[in-house]
Amino acid sequence: MTLPNGETPANAMGKNSQEPCGAVLVCGAGVAGIHASSDLSAAGFRVYLVEEGSGIHGDTAQLEKTSPARESIACTMFPKLVECVRDPNIDVFTMSDVIALEKTPGNLKATVRQRPCSTDGGNCAACGEQREDVFDLEIGAVLVTKEGQASFPFPAESTQSSGQQTEKSPGPVFLVHESEDVADTITQASAAAARAMTLLAGARGSLVRTRAYPPERDITDEPPRVGIFVCGCGTDIASVVDLAALVERVRQLPNVVIAKTDVYACAGDGQDRIVEAVAEHRLNRVVIAGCSPHTHESIFRDTLRCAGLNPHLLEMANIRDQCARVHADRPKQATEKAIDLVRMAIGRAAHLASLPEQTVPVKRMALVIGGGIAGMTAALSLADQGFPVRLVEKTSRLGGPTPQIDGDDGETVLAETIKRVQSHLRIRVYLEAVVSKVDGRIGHFTTSITRGSEIHEVKHGVVVVAIGTAGQQSESSGRGQDETVQTQRADREKLARLLRVPLNAEGFFVLAAPELRPVDSVREGVLLCDVPDAAKSIVQASAVAARAASVLSHKEIPVGGMTASVDPQKCISCMTCVHVCPFMAPRVGEHNKSEVQSEVCMGCGTCSAECPAKAITLQNYVDDQILGAIDSLLARDVEKKEFVLTYPEQVGIAPPRWHASQHE
Amino acid sequence: MTDQEPLILAFCCESSAYAAADAAGSMRLEYPDNVRVLRMPCTGKVEIDYILTAFERGVDGVIVAGCPEGDCHFQEGNLRARRRVERAKQLLDEIGLDPDRLEIFNLSSSDGARFAEIAGEMSQRLTKLGPSPLRLDDPTEEQNTEQMARHGDAVPVGEKR
Numbered sequence: 167m168t169l170p171n172g173e174t175p176a177n178a179m180g181k182n183s184q185e186p187c188g189a190v191l192v193c194g195a196g197v198a199g200i201h202a203s204s205d206l207s208a209a210g211f212r213v214y215l216v217e218e219g220s221g222i223h224g225d226t227a228q229l230e231k232t233s234p235a236r237e238s239i240a241c242t243m244f245p246k247l248v249e250c251v252r253d254p255n256i257d258v259f260t261m262s263d264v265i266a267l268e269k270t271p272g273n274l275k276a277t278v279r280q281r282p283c284s285t286d287g288g289n290c291a292a293c294g295e296q297r298e299d300v301f302d303l304e305i306g307a308v309l310v311t312k313e314g315q316a317s318f319p320f321p322a323e324s325t326q327s328s329g330q331q332t333e334k335s336p337g338p339v340f341l342v343h344e345s346e347d348v349a350d351t352i353t354q355a356s357a358a359a360a361r362a363m364t365l366l367a368g369a370r371g372s373l374v375r376t377r378a379y380p381p382e383r384d385i386t387d388e389p390p391r392v393g394i395f396v397c398g399c400g401t402d403i404a405s406v407v408d409l410a411a412l413v414e415r416v417r418q419l420p421n422v423v424i425a426k427t428d429v430y431a432c433a434g435d436g437q438d439r440i441v442e443a444v445a446e447h448r449l450n451r452v453v454i455a456g457c458s459p460h461t462h463e464s465i466f467r468d469t470l471r472c473a474g475l476n477p478h479l480l481e482m483a484n485i486r487d488q489c490a491r492v493h494a495d496r497p498k499q500a501t502e503k504a505i506d507l508v509r510m511a512i513g514r515a516a517h518l519a520s521l522p523e524q525t526v527p528v529k530r531m532a533l534v535i536g537g538g539i540a541g542m543t544a545a546l547s548l549a550d551q552g553f554p555v556r557l558v559e560k561t562s563r564l565g566g567p568t569p570q571i572d573g574d575d576g577e578t579v580l581a582e583t584i585k586r587v588q589s590h591l592r593i594r595v596y597l598e599a600v601v602s603k604v605d606g607r608i609g610h611f612t613t614s615i616t617r618g619s620e621i622h623e624v625k626h627g628v629v630v631v632a633i634g635t636a637g638q639q640s641e642s643s644g645r646g647q648d649e650t651v652q653t654q655r656a657d658r659e660k661l662a663r664l665l666r667v668p669l670n671a672e673g674f675f676v677l678a679a680p681e682l683r684p685v686d687s688v689r690e691g692v693l694l695c696d697v698p699d700a701a702k703s704i705v706q707a708s709a710v711a712a713r714a715a716s717v718l719s720h721k722e723i724p725v726g727g728m729t730a731s732v733d734p735q736k737c738i739s740c741m742t743c744v745h746v747c748p749f750m751a752p753r754v755g756e757h758n759k760s761e762v763q764s765e766v767c768m769g770c771g772t773c774s775a776e777c778p779a780k781a782i783t784l785q786n787y788v789d790d791q792i793l794g795a796i797d798s799l800l801a802r803d804v805e806k807k808e809f810v811l812t813y814p815e816q817v818g819i820a821p822p823r824w825h826a827s828q829h830e
Numbered sequence: 831m832t833d834q835e836p837l838i839l840a841f842c843c844e845s846s847a848y849a850a851a852d853a854a855g856s857m858r859l860e861y862p863d864n865v866r867v868l869r870m871p872c873t874g875k876v877e878i879d880y881i882l883t884a885f886e887r888g889v890d891g892v893i894v895a896g897c898p899e900g901d902c903h904f905q906e907g908n909l910r911a912r913r914r915v916e917r918a919k920q921l922l923d924e925i926g927l928d929p930d931r932l933e934i935f936n937l938s939s940s941d942g943a944r945f946a947e948i949a950g951e952m953s954q955r956l957t958k959l960g961p962s963p964l965r966l967d968d969p970t971e972e973q974n975t976e977q978m979a980r981h982g983d984a985v986p987v988g989e990k991r
Contacts, residue, residue, distance in 0.1 A: 460848075460849060460852060484851075484852070484855075484867070486855060487851060487852045487854070487855025488855065488867055489863075491856070491858050492858070492863075492946070493860070493863045494858065496863060503863050503864075503866070506866050507866060507867070510866065510868065663901060666845075666903055668938050670940055676939070676940050688849070728871070746910070748904055748905035748907075768904060769871055770871055770872040770874050770875065770903075770904035770907050771870070771871050771907075772874040772875065772904065772906075772907050772910060774875065775874060775876065775914075776910070784871065784875060787870065787871055787875060792868070792870075792880055795868055796868070796880070796883055796887055796889075797887060799839065799887075800889065801887070
């Protein structure tokens with residue numbers, strides 16, 4: 167894409183000093199548009215997502231599987247789509263296009279035309295009753311994706327023409343570069359979002375709306391009413407496991423009220439059906455039999471909140487990764503195993519309890535490890551957005567190897583970047599320093615930086631890893647490289663251990679989802695610029711900045727509620743917990759009884775397992791839940807005991823709050 | 831799984847073994863279908879009580895699987911788990927159950943192949959050892975009553991033994 171003539175809105179906007187508007191128009195709701203929107207929304211901006219077609223998903227959703235993990239695309243993408251539609255800060259306009267774009271002081275005004283949805287072109291009698299809706303949106307910047315170009319007939323500025331730091335006056339209409347590679351497209355989308363964030367940093371949070379959930383139902387007095395939702399994951403599970411048989415069997419188990427199947431439980435309509443079922447059957451525990459809690463637990467927890475239940479009343483049985491995919495040749499056995507796994511989940515679910523939502527304040531600082539071009543770009547982008555940055559470099563100078571960038575002079579880009587990093591007020595650089603200890607988790611890490619004999623302790627919200635990629639560059643295998651490669655490999659291994667992010671067989675850090683989350687490591691809050699190619703790593707660095715901003719712009723972050731707590735009645739003051747806790751969370755409190763500081767507790771359960779008085783419980787992993795799961799697995803084919811409750815009026819007993827007669 | 835095949839319960843650390851099981855899934859690795867995974871936050875939370883309860887209820891074998899030693903997500907939970915497993919083995923020996931029915935393994939989160947291997951190894955070992963003498967093909971009423979009590983169901987008065 168070339169820059170158009172000087173009359174474009176993008177250029178006209180350039181150096182306006184007016185207060186920007188904290189809203190961004192994203193054109194095209196394909197995979198790029200959706201990821202850019204969700205990053206922007208998480209970072210505190212309002213997003214207007216305009217799509218010419220009738221739905222959000224784009225071409226990517228039509229792929230069946232991603233490579234190399236062969237994950238089902240729909241399965242990994244649906245949660246993102248649902249998140250996007252549920253997000254109160256993303257307004258989705260389908261069947262729409264932008265018909266005018268004009269400059270207002272400091273901002274842009276886009277005129278959007280939304281066509282009526284239910285018109286059948288052939289049968290339309292032009293009665294005029296369904297009219298087009300035309301409205302104006304005030305925005306601070308525009309992102310245009312490839313799929314959005316049809317709905318945005320105006321020139322846009324390329325985000326890729328050069329290293330971003332060389333552009334003095336970024337215009338507010340950015341084009342997202344898309345390729346056929348899904349991961350690359352998402353990285354580009356996040357990078358474009360980072361540019362908009364930098365431009366509108368002053369307006370962050372000015373237009374956000376908070377999500378409203380229905381009030382949480384108090385289920386303390388209710389007997390367990392478990393609902394089971396079996397997901398077919400398209401054909402991934404359904405083609406192996408006999409879902410009908412599974413539902414028929416588990417329906418008979420104790421405490422189960424309903425059991426149903428769905429094609430995709432994580433899709434928007436699948437989740438709506440769960441919410442409806444919770445209300446209809448007054449469920450108070452939900453079991454999802456489908457995929458891994460690692461990928462889908464958070465979205466289903468959110469579904470429970472939408473249904474007015476505490477998010478911790480959820481249990482998942484992973485019948486995809488533990489049954490369908492690994493026993494594909496033995497459908498009968500896979501079904502038997504799936505029944506057992508769901509049985510265990512029900513046994514555990516019956517004992518789940520509501521846990522209060524706990525949050526901790528987010529440390530508004532980023533730690534960047536590696537002072538090469540990628541690390542510096544990420545640091546600058548974050549610092550420009552207003553976040554303080556600590557940059558750690560092992561050698562005595564910033565820069566690293568000179569980047570090879572198409573059409574640009576690598577050395578000039580590098581020199582300018584170094585100059586900007588050194589003079590930036592929000593960046594502090596530690597040269598000849600290494601990270602020696604990393605504690606904590608997303609939102610509140612505590613890291614020790616060792617420089618010679620000094621140790622600096624830094625509290626920060628995210629970690630950006632941008633260190634050399636051990637010898638993955640094919641062209642740099644010249645003389646003297648072997649030693650560098652060796653040290654780099656050792657550095658990577660050491661850092662992998664410190665950060666608890668493993669390396670894969672090729673020596674790269676393991677990603678959370680190789681295709682759909684290309685810069686997020688398996689550990690939340692640890693972000694990666696981990697490609698050998700310099701130009702790509704600069705784009706990755708910007709994408710990392712967008713992902714980091716989506717964490718750092720929150721004031722508080724939930725800690726999951728899974729912490730240990732002490733029953734002072736049972737505590738015998740033996741101090742075992744104080745000795746065994748690796749994080750020093752328990753301390754001696756009132757009356758010499760132990761108490762666990764919930765903001766320090768990481769929820770490993772060591773203290774509760776070691777406590778000789780059984781005074782400590784780890785919430786969400788209490789004995790009854792674990793033993794309940796074991797019991798259910800082994801007590802096979804126990805007939806369901808009908809538990810019929812009748813409340814004859816003449817006896818004069820008031821029915822409890824959860825009884826159906828109270829809700830008619 | 832037929833009744834002749836062993837039933838194995840695996841206590842899997844959420845951050846390593848459970849993720850490795852997921853990895854085995856996305857790699858479509860085939861392994862024996864008699865392992866039932868129970869997710870734990872860390873093997874450091876696996877109490878001897880849980881292991882013994884599992885045997886008492888009739889599983890043929892128990893796997894405790896956590897992070898590689900020195901690499902525990904919670905620093906030393908897996909070392910504590912190892913000590914407890916050793917103690918539990920002694921107890922199993924005392925009551926006449928083969929201690930080989932219980933084993934602890936360490937593997938990293940990306941190691942799906944190792945997870946499949948462990949499942950194969952334990953399955954083979956337990957097939958050799960045969961079904962647990964504590965396994966009840968037909969759960970007695972006593973066990974039913976106990977289970978119902980745990981589920982909070984009403985236990986009929988006078989029928990409790």
